[in-house]
Amino acid sequence: METGPHIRLVLWKAAKVVEKADRASIAGTGLGSSDFTIMEALLHKGPLQINQIGERVLLSSGSMTVAVNRLENKGFVQRIKDPSDGRCYYVHLTKSGRKFIKDAYHKHLENLEKIAGVLTREERFELVRFLKKLGFNADEAVVD
Numbered sequence: 256m257e258t259g260p261h262i263r264l265v266l267w268k269a270a271k272v273v274e275k276a277d278r279a280s281i282a283g284t285g286l287g288s289s290d291f292t293i294m295e296a297l298l299h300k301g302p303l304q305i306n307q308i309g310e311r312v313l314l315s316s317g318s319m320t321v322a323v324n325r326l327e328n329k330g331f332v333q334r335i336k337d338p339s340d341g342r343c344y345y346v347h348l349t350k351s352g353r354k355f356i357k358d359a360y361h362k363h364l365e366n367l368e369k370i371a372g373v374l375t376r377e378e379r380f381e382l383v384r385f386l387k388k389l390g391f392n393a394d395e396a397v398v399d
Contacts, residue, residue, distance in 0.1 A: 262389075273370060289322050291316060291363075294331060294356040296346065301376035302335070302345040303377040365368060 280390030283292045292312045295305065300311070309319040323346055326332040337343040348356065371379060 266389075277367065280308055280363045283366075284363070286359070289318065290326055291356075291359065293319075293346075293350060294327065295360055296347060297332065298353065298356045298360060299346045303345045304343060304345055308346060326352070346351055 274368075278288060281288050284291060286294070293308055293314075296308055296311050303311075305319045305323060306316065308314075308323075309316060314322065323332060323334070323375070329332065330349055332346050333349055334344040336345055337345060374382065
C-alpha cells in the first residue's frame with residue numbers, strides 16, 4: 256500500500272518536472288510565465304478587468320498592473336474604459352496580441368500534449384478525477 260508521504264513525494268516530483276517542461280515551453284514564446292498566462296486567459300475568456308485576470312492567474316493587483324503595462328508596451332493588449340462605468344477598465348488583446356498568443360498557445364498545447372501522450376484517454380480521465388479528489392480532501396483536511 257502506498258503511504259500518504261509517498262503519494263505526496265511522487266506528486267511533488269511529477270509536478271516539478273511537468274512545471275519545468277511547461278516553463279521551458281513558455282520561454283520558447285519569448286514571454287515570461289505571467290505574461291503568457293495573462294494572454295492565455297484573455298484568449299480563452301475574452302476581455303477582463305485587471306482584478307478578474309489576477310484572480311484567474313493568481314497574481315496580486317500590483318503584479319497584474321506591471322504585467323499589463325509590459326504587455327501594453329509590446330502592443331499585445333490595451334485597456335479600454337467600460338462605457339457603463341468610467342472607473343473601470345477592461346484589458347483586451349490587440350489584433351497582433353491575439354495572433355501572437357494563438358500561435359504561441361498552439362505550440363505550447365502541442366508540447367503539453369507530448370507530455371500527456373504517455374496516458375490513454377481513460378488514464379487521463381482517471382488521473383484528473385483522482386487529483387481533484389485528493390485536492391478537495393486536502394483543502395478540507397484539518398491540519399494540526
